[in-house]
Amino acid sequence: MFDAREKMLKEIMALDFMAIELNLYLNTHPCDQKALMIFVNTAQRARLLRDNYENMYGPLTAGASNSFPWPWIESPWPWEA
C-alpha cells in the first residue's frame, strides 16, 4: 500500500507528534522527570530517523538541503497525497 518513503515519513511524523505532545505537557509540568526522559528519548529517535530519511529521500527543511541541484523544490509537498 505505502511505498517505503511514505512509511518512513509516517514514522517520523509519529515521533515528532509525540514530541509535540510531550512539549505541551512539559510546559505546564516542568518538574515531571519521567515525561522529560521520554521527551529526550523521543526527540533523539526522531532526529536519527530524520537524518536517515533526508540522506535517502531529500530534505525535510530547507536548511537540510545539501545536494545539487537545489533539492528543496522537489515534490511531493505534504498536501499532495
Place this chain on the structure above:
Amino acid sequence: MWVYEKKLEYPVKIKNCNPKLAKYVITQYGGPDGELAASIRYLSQRFSMPTEVAKATLNDIGTEELAHLEIVGSIVYQLTKGVPAKILEKEGLGGYFADHDRAVYPVNASGVPFTAAYIASKGDPIADLVEDLAAEQKARATYENLINMTDDPDVIDPLRFLREREVVHFQRFGEALRIVQEKLNERPFYIKKPEYAEVSPAANVSPAANKSPAANVSPAFQKK
C-alpha cells in the same frame, strides 16, 4: 520565528472528492472557530502573558495550530481537486468557484471571508486564557459537527485527530490559567505574620495583608 517542515502533523490522503463536504470543512480554515483564528489568537496573546508557563503554552499551541491550518487546507484541497465547475456549482460551491476557482481561501461554512473580529487579544491574562478555553471547546464542537456530516473514513480520520487536539489544548490552557491565577493571588509579603500580630492586629502588618486574596484581578488593576 518558524522553520517549515515538509510534512503534515497528521497525514491527509483522501481518495474520493466531495465538494459539498469541502464547503463545510473550510470553516475550520477561515471560520470563527477555525485554525487560522486559533493560531493568530494565541500567537498574539502570548506577548502580554505574565508567566513563563502561559507564554510557552500560547507560543507552542499557536504554532501547532498553524500545522492544523495546513491539515485543514490539505483536506479542502484534496476534496475539491479536479472537480468540474458544473459539479462544484451543483454542490453549493458556485459562488466560491466564481471568486476563487479551486484555490484555498479562508471563509466560513457560509462563504463569509475571514475577519480579525474572530480573534480576541485583550491584554488581560485571565480574560485571554478563559477566551482560549472557550475557543478550544467551540472548535471541538465544530469538528464533531463536521464528523457527523460525513461517512468518508479518509476525512473522518484527520478530523478526529484535530478534535482530539482541541481536547488536549483545553487541558493545557486550563493548567496555564490555574498557574496565572496562583501568581496573581500571591501575597507580596515574604515573612509570615508574627504571632504577636494576632494579639495586636495593626502592629507591623500592612492593611493589604488582612484582605482576602484579590482573586483573578490583574496586577495593573491592583496598582490602582
